[in-house]
Amino acid sequence: MASVLANLSTALLRGCQDLLFPPACAGCQAPMPASRMPLFCTPCHHRIKWLDSPHCPGCGRPWPTGAGEDHFCGPCQQKPPHFSRARAALIYQGPIAGAIQACKYQADLAALTSLAALAHRSPVFIRGAAGYTGPLMAAWSDYDYIVPIPLHLQRLRQRGFNQALLLARALFPGQRKKICFDILCRHRWTDPQTGMSGGQRRKNLQNAFAVTAPGKIKKCRLLLVDDVFTTGTTVNECARVLRAAGASEVAVFTLARVRQ
Numbered sequence: 001m002a003s004v005l006a007n008l009s010t011a012l013l014r015g016c017q018d019l020l021f022p023p024a025c026a027g028c029q030a031p032m033p034a035s036r037m038p039l040f041c042t043p044c045h046h047r048i049k050w051l052d053s054p055h056c057p058g059c060g061r062p063w064p065t066g067a068g069e070d071h072f073c074g075p076c077q078q079k080p081p082h083f084s085r086a087r088a089a090l091i092y093q094g095p096i097a098g099a100i101q102a103c104k105y106q107a108d109l110a111a112l113t114s115l116a117a118l119a120h121r122s123p124v125f126i127r128g129a130a131g132y133t134g135p136l137m138a139a140w141s142d143y144d145y146i147v148p149i150p151l152h153l154q155r156l157r158q159r160g161f162n163q164a165l166l167l168a169r170a171l172f173p174g175q176r177k178k179i180c181f182d183i184l185c186r187h188r189w190t191d192p193q194t195g196m197s198g199g200q201r202r203k204n205l206q207n208a209f210a211v212t213a214p215g216k217i218k219k220c221r222l223l224l225v226d227d228v229f230t231t232g233t234t235v236n237e238c239a240r241v242l243r244a245a246g247a248s249e250v251a252v253f254t255l256a257r258v259r260q
């Protein structure tokens with residue numbers, strides 16, 4: 001009886017919420033009948049692309065379907081990254097790009113919750129949550145700390161929130177104690193990187209990050225979390241300083257990845 005009442009009150013609350021804040025698709029803003037997560041309309045849902053093998057075991061660069069088994073890409077062979085592996089749930093395009101921008105620039109928390117709900121259904125995330133420990137992905141529970149990519153204090157004040165921290169909390173609700181935003185800081189202001197080449201991004205990020213709690217991470221396995229993997233320069237620079245400070249492994253999980 002108590003559970004029936006609880007379900008009824010949740011449904012009532014959701015109904016009131018939908019009346020006050022009419023639900024809209026996180027990808028294209030089209031009106032939706034109800035706020036059931038993930039909030040993506042059917043046409044947007046059909047355009048969503050998950051990431052999985054075959055891909056580069058290092059940076060996660062996707063290979064076309066039918067390209068055979070996983071194999072390292074040229075850049076990872078020539079200059080192995082400082083992170084052990086980078087994985088993403090979705091390809092950054094269409095409705096996913098729209099939802100990430102809405103969450104980042106319009107503080108759309110429904111878009112963030114929708115994106116996290118989608119990520120939880122991705123093959124890569126399911127394997128990590130199930131404790132898979134093959135070459136593709138380590139178990140999420142194996143990491144000692146989950147570290148969101150920090151924003152510079154000035155940008156944090158402008159935006160009012162760090163989307164990587166909110167995302168880490170939405171992605172790993174059962175591991176909140178492991179989510180640490182006091183391990184790494186962005187102590188140098190950097191220009192926005194959109195439109196920059198890989199070399200320009202590397203130069204822009206030189207000495208931008210510092211480890212604020214080196215004693216805490218010695219011999220620890222860390223999982224960096226961010227919204228988008230573009231060229232990997234940001235996560236690679238974070239991994240470099242974390243490894244230099246004594247972390248035994250730094251892996252990366254991003255919600256989406258630019259197909260290159």
Ligand SMILES: [Zn+2]
Pocket residue numbers: 025026027028029030040041042043044045095
């Ligand atoms: Zn839509």
Ligand SMILES: [Zn+2]
Pocket residue numbers: 056057058059060061072073074075076
């Ligand atoms: Zn690679």
